Amino acid sequence: MNGKQIAGALFGAFIAFLGLLWFLQGTDIVRMRPILCFTNCEEIVGGSPVWAVTGAVVFIIGVVVIVISGRRIGRP
Numbered sequence: 001m002n003g004k005q006i007a008g009a010l011f012g013a014f015i016a017f018l019g020l021l022w023f024l025q026g027t028d029i030v031r032m033r034p035i036l037c038f039t040n041c042e043e044i045v046g047g048s049p050v051w052a053v054t055g056a057v058v059f060i061i062g063v064v065v066i067v068i069s070g071r072r073i074g075r076p
Helices: 005-028 051-071
Strands: none
Touching: 005 051
């Protein structure tokens, strides 16, 4: 693997991890307190279907990026 493939795989892994985290938070499996907050923030109680779907889509995109970056460029 060359540098571009490694960078693409790392980027895809980060995106997939973020999507998985959003999915788990949206399905109320993982609960986290707000980390960076500029206003009066409160912890979200219960699941959120919007974040579950968003997380699933982002996870799939991350996996696709990993697969594409792992392919050899210029292969016949």
